[in-house]
Amino acid sequence: MHSWEAFGAGLAVVASIVSNLGVNIQKYSHLSEALRPTAARRPYIRCPVWWSGLALVVLGSLGDFAAFGFATQSLVAALGGGATLVANVVTAQRLNGERLDQTDVGGVLFVIAGVVIIACIAEPNVEYPLPELELRFVRTPFVVYITCVGVCAVSMLATIKGSVANRLKNQVDWSNKRQKKLLKQFDLRVQRLEQRLLDMEVKLLQVSTSASVLPVGLVDPPAMSTDLRELIDSTSAEDADVNGEAVVGKSTSRVPYYYAVCSGIVGAMTVLLAKCSAITIALTLKGDNQFKYGLTYIFLGGMFVCILVQTHFLNMATSSGDIMTVFPIFQACWITFSVVGGAVFYQNDNEPISTTDKVFYPVALLAIALGVGLLVQRSSSSVEAEAGRSCIGNGRMKLSTSDDDRDLLLSADASVYSPLLLAGAHEDDGPHQSV
Structure with missing residues (x-):
């Protein structure tokens, strides 16, 4: 790992910790708002505490964006995701008072193991000019990948729409x-x-x-x-x-998990667009102006749109589920789709996949999948009983x-009692003599 890549990796770790603190502050805002009377509750975008958390999330996102200029997409996603998982365990307990189960510990460890493997086998950072990036977006493998990702996201949203809890x-x-x-x-x-x-x-x-x-x-x-x-x-x-x-007590569905998966999928697209945007900015600073192409503005605009959608889905997940479980699922999906998307996008047609990648990438993704499987087993019986x-x-x-x-x-x-009757007299009690 070169010195600039090490700097980018360290920047990604710090930015992810700051972003996780902001997400936990937003979760704290959701919990505080839930304690208010129903008639006095506000949408989360009207809560000042939520906006302070969003400021930290934006600051962390800017750090991630800067890290993409020094390190590869897979390395930034893997190290940043692992750091934020560890930070989330501490912050969720201290700030939001959520308990830590054995399944949570096991799930987080599996996810971190997969993250470390990905970080060790990450490909070197390469800066492609914008015409080359444009050609990579229309390659058949990437088109197939984007189609599969879109189908997965639509199926998740359809599941949320048709779930019992949502109805x-x-x-x-x-x-x-x-x-x-x-x-x-x-x-x-x-x-x-x-x-x-x-x-x-x-x-x-x-x-x-x-x-x-x-x-x-x-x-x-x-x-x-x-x-x-x-x-x-x-x-x-x-x-x-x-x-x-009553809805909280009856709802045992996995709607928060579905929202977390959707947020992770959109977040992976954010990572890809952010990496492309960082490359165009870096090349422009080196003297090769990339802002003469319209695709540069599509990268930047698409990145901001994906950030907004990702933030909304993540807030829907954290507002209706435990952040100790929801956030690692989001991170696992974010890392998985970012790594797979980066591998498909940057893989050259004339270069075969190395044996190391064939072995360790599936192992890393399997470890992440096992971690997610343990996290979704989190028991919520005590919460449901209390509700x-x-x-x-x-x-x-x-x-x-x-x-x-x-x-x-x-x-x-007036439809039940008549004001002309005596006090306590019903209309169907028979005639009464007026006073």
Whole structure:
């Protein structure tokens, strides 16, 4: 390994640690937001803490981008991925309080072993001019690789779309929106009912005491209106919390893992485009201007688009799953697709694959696959049990409060009780004699 390649490898390690710290801060933002009432929760892009984590992620990405100018794509991806896995074990425990299981340790060790093997057999760094890069993008092996990657990403997204957890979440969101709409309509009916009662009292007072001044209390709506609206808001929030916890308790699918895989696939494309962009910038600095080609801007624009998509998928994964498991899966897919993509992209047609690559690349990828297999076995039974107990407890509390409040709600509903009847009298109880 040359001195500049060693510098690039060290820069990749530091950048990956900084980026992992940013991802864990974003996970902390997701956890903090989940503790807020459902009605007060915000999208992650509106949370200041999340943006501070994104700043570190961007800083780490810039470091990775600079590292691509000094070292090969496989070396940067392998060493950076291994360093961030070790950093994630420490940061996830300290910052987010996630436990470390034996399967997590074994999975991380297998992934790191595969990463070390890839780093040892990484090919030397070569800078190709832009016309040569353009020809490599249309080579048959790379076209086949891109097609397979696209099919894999689409299948993952289709699995997420059709998963039970996703359908349950959509049903709960629809139910909460419908409930809020009905409660707003109910609130309007209550206000109209109060106004009718107020008008009737005013008319009675005008008939009986036409010369007297009306009491001030009759000008404003009764205090019951404010109390009832507070009851409606609290009931809506409690129902939404219970429904959300029910989804967490029932959802045992692997949707966070699917999001992590999608993020890793898109991240591998980010690596390839970043490497090509770094090559064009390096050649331009050496005097060979590459910005006269339109493909250079496609590289840069595609890289930024892939970064945005990768960040979104990773946040979807970390917000719905444990970062101790989700992040290593993302890193494993990111490293695997980056290494395979780099090998396919930079392999020359007239050069046969060496025996070392034929042996050690499959061994490294197998070690990474075994590590991912151990990571997805992470037991979440205690988390589900806790969510179930919380859901049951909230359900019982909601049931008791709803029994106590039913009379208050029904007595204010004009469709159930008539304001002209005596207090506590139902319309179906038969005729009553007016007072």
